[in-house]
């Protein structure tokens with residue numbers, strides 16, 4: 275496990291993440307500059323890569339701002355009665371557009387009504403899907419399921435990645451904590467912290483079922499509307 279809530283370590287991790295995203299962006303912009311100066315067409319792949327790096331930097335800033343808003347109890351939250359099936363479907367569609375990874379979607383026939391903020395729930399699902407994509411082996415399938423539960427709605431994101439040991443399971447929802455699977459990958463350890471804060475604002479619960487080597491199932495329980 276790495277980090278935790280130590281200011282110097284957190285600042286170093288934030289600086290490292292920004293530098294890792296900025297360095298290749300700077301190099302690609304130089305390439306584009308040279309293409310323009312020499313009258314060559316600008317390579318579409320270089321532009322797409324630059325845009326992707328800018329998106330990555332923006333999402334780092336958004337996560338840092340959101341965790342500060344959670345601290346101040348000032349995270350914008352606009353709940354209304356909604357069908358969770360629609361929100362889950364939108365989150366999966368957005369993920370499929372941006373990633374080359376098979377995602378199976380299992381939804382019931384009947385509506386799954388809950389009092390929820392669709393944008394915030396999409397943010398939670400995007401984080402869980404991003405983790406499954408980042409930590410599970412390329413090509414392994416991910417399953418997203420939504421179903422009625424005793425007093426609400428249960429949503430699950432399952433992967434066939436490395437899974438989590440008991441000690442990790444207890445710590446990964448804390449901010450700036452990264453686990454064994456994160457070695458060699460980028461990230462600040464904020465995704466699950468924000469997921470937990472947002473699910474708590476819904477009056478719900480979040481957790482993970484996992485055994486090392488057997489993949490993870492992250493689950494969310496939202497109370498009925």
Ligand SMILES: Nc1ncnc2c1ncn2[C@@H]1O[C@H](COP(=O)(O)OP(=O)(O)OP(=O)(O)O)[C@@H](O)[C@H]1O
Pocket residue numbers: 337401405406409410433435436437438446447451452453454455456460461462463464465466467490
């Ligand atoms: N699906 C998963 N399989 C295995 N390990 C996971 C999975 N999801 C999360 N983890 C572990 O939990 C840690 C914390 O996850 P979290 O999403 O909070 O942060 P991160 O992915 O490291 O960075 P960030 O989300 O800020 O980009 C990860 O570093 C990883 O070790």
Ligand SMILES: [Mg+2]
Pocket residue numbers: 401404405461464465466
């Ligand atoms: Mg993450």
